[in-house]
Amino acid sequence: MISRLSVRNYALIDEIEIEFGRGFTVLTGETGAGKSIIIDALSLVLGDRAYSNMIREGFDFAHVEATFINDGDEIVVKREVARDGRNRIFINGERSTVKALREKISNLVDIHGQHEHQRLLNPSSHLEFLDSFAGLKDMVKIYRDKYREFRAVKNRIETIIEDEAERERRKDLLEFQIEEIERAELKDGEDETLEDERTFLRSGEKIAQLAKEVKSLLSEEGGLEDNIGRLNAIMEEMSRLDATVSETSSQSTEALYILKDIEGFINEYIASLDFNPQRLEEVEGRLAQISLLKRKYGGTIEDILTYLSKAKEELYNLETYSETRENLEEKLKTLQDELKRIAFDISKSRKEAAKILEEQVEGELKELGMDGVEFVVSIEYNEGDDAVIDDTGVGFTSSGVDKVSFLISTNPGESPKPMVMVASGGELARVMLALRSILADADETPTLIFDEVDVGLGGRSASQVATRLRRLGGMRQVITISHLPQIAAYSHNHLKVEKKMKGGRAITTVKKISKMEKVGEIARMLSGEESVSKEAMENARRMIENAVSSDKGQ
Structure with missing residues (x-):
């Protein structure tokens, strides 16, 4: 329902x-007071086109804001119209578009007496109304x-x-990829080990040269080993002459042993080198x-092996694909037979209900001062791109085989026409x-707005x-x-x-009047007079x- 409407600088x-x-809310006032302007303002927050000439003279912007209650939740819609033609829409404080606004609000409000916001003027909704009237919702759900x-x-x-062709191509590709990866016999971390080995092999000649230089320094005549040997002999002689030198003499002996160990390692290292x-x-x-x-x-390598595992799984699924085209076509034929039975x-039932609905609508219209009106529920078989056409030429859609539209003739002798072609706003409102x-x-x-409903009454x-x-107001909000x-x-x-x-200018005001004021x-x-x-x-x-007593009789 609409709980609040705020309007500034509009007309x-x-x-x-x-x-x-x-319940049922009525707006009354003298002709020209601005009653229809309020409906126009409401139309703006329902997604109608905004016109800058509706901005109050002397202002650059008009503002219309409405609060809707839907299942306990508030939806606040704000529309700003600028003199230069620009307009902005906000839904719950966030920028939006006309399309999004219409989608959000379309099922909350219908305005009748104009040709906008009227689900009953939209042939696509006529089928839904007929099914509800006929009590077919459960059956239609089964069909859908x-x-x-x-x-x-x-x-x-x-x-x-x-x-099918793509699947065969995919199988060939997967088989090639799996064979290529498996043939490589990859081992996790293998690339890192090989990188180290390549570095070593590329540096082999230099390493051998350096090792030989170390050997020469150690073992050649006059090399480190000879010199340390002579040093060690001298230090031992000194330690015999002076005890304070004995510790240092021991260190020289250790140095000699260390050099001999290094020489042994180098000899083995050189022997192990293989620069193939x-x-x-x-x-x-x-x-x-x-x-x-x-x-x-x-x-x-880990990624490659993961890909291999997934490729094998996909290939398995393609090779073991059990749902054949023949199986599915047999299933489709069974479903089509069931659809036909339910749809027809x-x-x-729709055609039977349509006759009853026609009689009831014509009876209601007679009570509303529209005697002689003919109301027709037209039902035809579906056709066109949206329908699945079977071998009999009948088209099936998600709603069945029927295309439903409401037709009306308001003048005797005229053939019924689509409701949207009814010219009189007052007649249209009463039909609605x-x-x-x-x-x-x-x-x-939840909210119905009737404009011009009393024209000619x-x-x-x-x-x-x-x-x-x-x-109607006892069941929903009516304005x-x-x-x-x-x-x-x-x-x-x-x-x-x-x-x-106000200030030398005409303004429109709206007041909710009390019971006593309502009588006045x-x-x-x-009386037609103040x-x-x-x-x-x-x-x-x-x-x-x-009016109050009429509630008791309902």
Whole structure:
């Protein structure tokens, strides 16, 4: 429901804030007071096109903000219109678009009497209304579940047909990749070991030269070993002559032993050196092979082996694919037979319900002062791109085999036409009211706004419209503009719209009036003058009492 509407600098409105209640709310006021401007402002926050010429003269921006309550959650919509044509939309404080706004609000409010926001003027919604009226929702749900399964199987078959060649190509590629990786017989960490070996092999000649230099320094005549030997002999002689030298003499002896150990290691090291150019070539080739695999399958040997595992799994799935095209086509045929049976059962029920709905709508319209109106529920078989056409030429969609549209003729002798082509706003609003009354349980739109619903009405017809508006208000929020006291008297909430002067300029004001003020306003509407008689006041009280008492009879 709409709980609040705030408008600034829009047409005749300087600044107003309206609190809307539950039930049936009526807006009344003198002609030209600005009642329709309020509906226009509401249309803006429902996603209507914004026009800069609606900005109040002397201002650069108009602001309209509305709060909607949906399942206990607040949705705050703000629309700003600029003089230069730019406009901004906010939903709960976040920038949005007209498209997103319409999607968010479309199921919350319907405005009737215009050609916007009217689900009943949209043929795509007529089928939904008819199914609800006929009590077919559960049966349609069963059909839709089957239809989804049918489409899934059909799409699977189409995918299989398209993918058979691709699947064979993929299998060939996977087999080649698996064979290439397995043939390499990779070992985790192998590349790092080979890198170290390559570094060593590339430096082999230099290492041998350095080792030989070490050997020469140690073992050649006059080398370190000879000199340390002579040093050691001298130190031993000195230690015999002076005991204080004995410790240092021992160190020279240790140095000699260390040099001999180094000499032994170097001799063994030189003997172990093997600078086979063929081995270097083998290492280079192996590393090149690993590098190629890394470029293809991953940056490390671990990545390559992981890819190998996944490739084997994918190849296994492709080779063991059990769901054949023949199996699926057999399943599709079974589903299609089930769909036909359910769809034609639904179609039969729809056609039976359509006749009843036609009679009830025409009866309602007669009560609303539209005698002679013909209302037709047209049901045809589906066709076109969206439908799955079977061998009989019948098209199946997610809703069955039927295409439903509501047609109406408001003048005797004229053939029924789509509802959107009904010219009179007042007639259109009453048709909608009749449908809403009959389909009240079928349509769950929480807020209905009727503009021009009382055009051309009077007497008993006006009372019938008033009764239905109040009855609808007992089930959801209903808002309407009215010039008729009969309709205003039946409202649960009454808003009075007035045009006043402020600073030499006309402004529109809106006030929620009390029960006593409501009596006075209805009396004014009865008499057509600001000064009302006691008789008019009494008639107004009686009308309000009749409205309240009508609740007991529902």
